[in-house]
Every structure is written in structure tokens, then in C-alpha cells.
Amino acid sequence: MDYGKYVAQRAKDIEISTIRYFFNMVKEVEGAISLCIGEPDFTTPSHINEAAVQSLNEGRTFYTANAGHYRLRQEICDFLNRRYQLTYKPESEIIVTVGASQAIDVAIRTLIEPGDEVLIPQPAFVAYGPCTLLAGGTPVYVPTYIEDNFVLKPDVLEKYITPRSKLLILPYPNNPTGAVMTEEELKAIAGIVKKHDLLVVADEIYSELTYGIEHTAFAKIDEMWERTITINGFSKSYAMTGWRLGYVAAPEELAQQILKVHQYNVACAPTISQYAGIEAMRNGDGDIASMRKEYDKRRKFLVTSLREMGLQCFEPKGAFYAFPSIKETGLTSEEFAKRLLWEGKVAVVPGSAFGESGEGFVRLSYATSMEDLEEAVKRIKSFLNSL
DSSP states (O other): OOGGGTSOHHHHTSOOOHHHHHHHHGGGSTTOEEOOOOOOSSOOOHHHHHHHHHHHHTTOOSOOOTTOOHHHHHHHHHHHHHHHOOOOOTTTSEEEESHHHHHHHHHHHHHOOTTOEEEEEESOOTTHHHHHHHTTOEEEEEEOOGGGTTOOOHHHHHHTOOTTEEEEEEOOSOTTTOOOOOHHHHHHHHHHHHHTTOEEEEEOTTTTOBSSSOOOOGGGSTTTGGGEEEEEESTTTTTOGGGOOEEEEOOHHHHHHHHHHHHHHHSSOOHHHHHHHHHHHHHOHHHHHHHHHHHHHHHHHHHHHHHHTTOOOOOOOBTTEEOOBOGGGTOOHHHHHHHIIIIIOEEOEEGGGGOGGGTTBEEEEOOSOHHHHHHHHHHHHHHHHHO
16 A cells, blocks of 8 residues: 555655664674763662652642643742743743653644744754644754754854744753853853844753853843744753653743643643643752752763863763764764774764754764763774774
8 A cells, every 4th residue: 555645745754763773773882882862871760759649649640731730830930930041820821741851842832833944053953843844834954063062053053044044052061062051151142033023942851960150041131032933841950851841931922822732732741741741840949959960970071081082072061971073083983883883882872963054964863871971981992993
């Protein structure tokens, strides 16, 4: 049967994530160390697990409101105010989602119509472009450069703006580069946003994982609250990837439109995960601090090691990735990643997975044990010496 004639073209136009492709390839190489997936190696803190178990034992297994359990929305508002000085109303400006990925999807689908352009800094997380295409929009990729610390520059951004530009994705701290934007750098972008009457989806899922620099929420910048849809979640900061819990924070008029799309998409986030989220928000600050301290230790080790091998490596200030250049090897990023896996038994993600601006780089996740990182570094060094 020819199923091709039944499948929508916009589905055909997107591709399977290269990250998952390399992650799956690891299973074919016995003894390989994977530095592919952006998933904390820490288990979810026990007090968060216990809160979820208690909710099950007490029979709290029914649907919540579409926007999420009200207590969780209150906790999210308190967290955003405590950490980033942002003020939202729990009853109408917070939507609890099935992870930050679903939050990105429903935000883009709510805002984008055919012909609209979405500005996406590159290198970029793999979901932004496909979500834009599935919404009928056109992704417009704006390059960032290692010479600029992979920060989005206002003069570069402005070159890519057209009369059809509607939305800017602002993904900082950044996956895959680990770049962080300062308040002054964000203010410069805010001027462009206001000048061209854009809305912003600020994907701040790594906001709690910064090193030596405090995260500044884009919505905190003057006159940007009303233009910003903030995306965040529990996966990275609380080691809750499998719980699938995220949220949208936005002005009421926007949030209520996003809520309609969310409602028909998933109804509500899993109830058990929401009770876990309440506990995480209330009592999880110490967990974040201890995990961040360990990530910082690994970050310093990995970056120093890569530089000692002769690889140019920008110092990541956020998230848990290193993004070294492999241009001097003469290999493409995909060739490098494949050969490193098969010959060196270390799995990394080619920079090309994150767009054209990522070519010549590879992404290494340091969300793994120091023992594995130390062994991976030895293998990478041996591989480079064999080239």
C-alpha cells in the first residue's frame, strides 16, 4: 500500500533527530561511552519521589485542570518571582505542560500561521525548526559564532528580519553550546524585538544550571514581559526527565489562547508528576545547588581536557554541554562523530545536528559520571592521536 499519498507533506519535511540516531547507534558498539543525551545522570531526589508515591497512595490519580494543579501553578509563580523577579497570576498566566518540549510546540502552534517566519539562533536545539514547520511557518536560522561566544548579536539578527518575521526563539542558556547571555546583551536584543514588533519564546529550561554568572530572564528586561512567552520545566534542574513536566508563563491574553491548544493536545500533564513538581518547587533548591556544583566540576575538567588535546573549546557558562571545534581534523562533524564511536568507542553528537552553524563542532554532554568522563577523555585523546 502506498502510504506516502496519505502522509501530510509537513510531516515528510521533518527528519528524525540526529541526537537520537547517534544515541541508538551506541547500542551497536560494545563498551561505548555515551556523551550524547542531555539527561542528568542523577536520580530524582528521594523527597520528590516520595511525594509522588504519597499522591498515589492517597488516590490522587484523577485529571487536574487543563492548566495544571492550582497548587503547582502557585509554586511556579513563587519560584519565578523568587529566582527571577517575574510576576505571574497562577489562575490565568501559567500552564503546566508535558515537558518543556510540549510547551514549545503549543506556544509556536498558537502563534504561527502559514507564511509567518520564526527566527531561530543557530546552533539550536533540534525541535524549534520542526515545530515551526508543523505549524505551517517558516524557520529562519540566524547564525551565532564562536568568536562571539555563541551569543545572538543584534546586528546579525536584524539582517534576517523581514516583514513576515513574527516570533523570535531565544534559547539561553543554550543547547548545544552552553552559551549564556548577560542582561546587557539581552537588552540589546530587546531593542530589536521592540523595533520590529516581535514576540519572543524564551526557552529557559537550563536557567538553573549556570556557572559563575546569574541567569537573567528575558521577560525581566524592560517592556519585554508583555512580549515574552517563557518556557521552563523540571527535567534538567531537578533530574526529572521521565516525569515529563514543564510549563509556560505568559501574559493572560496569550496564555489563554495557548491553553486552548494545550487542552486539545494533551488535556493535562500527568497528575502524579504534578504532585512531584509541587514538592520539587517547595523543597528542591538544595538539590539543584548540589547537582550544579557537580556539573561545574565536570565542566571544568572536560573543557580543560579538550583544550589540552589541542581542540578549540569555548567555555560553556550554562547547561551541561561542551561544544569543541573539530575543524582541524579535516573531518566533517558527522564523520568525526561516527569514527569516534566506532574507533574510539565514545558517542558524541555532530554539530551539524543543530544546523549549519554547528558544522565543524561536536556536542559532548557532561551529564554523566566523572569516571565515565575521565575514560572518555582518554579515548578521545587516543582517537585524535590516531588521525
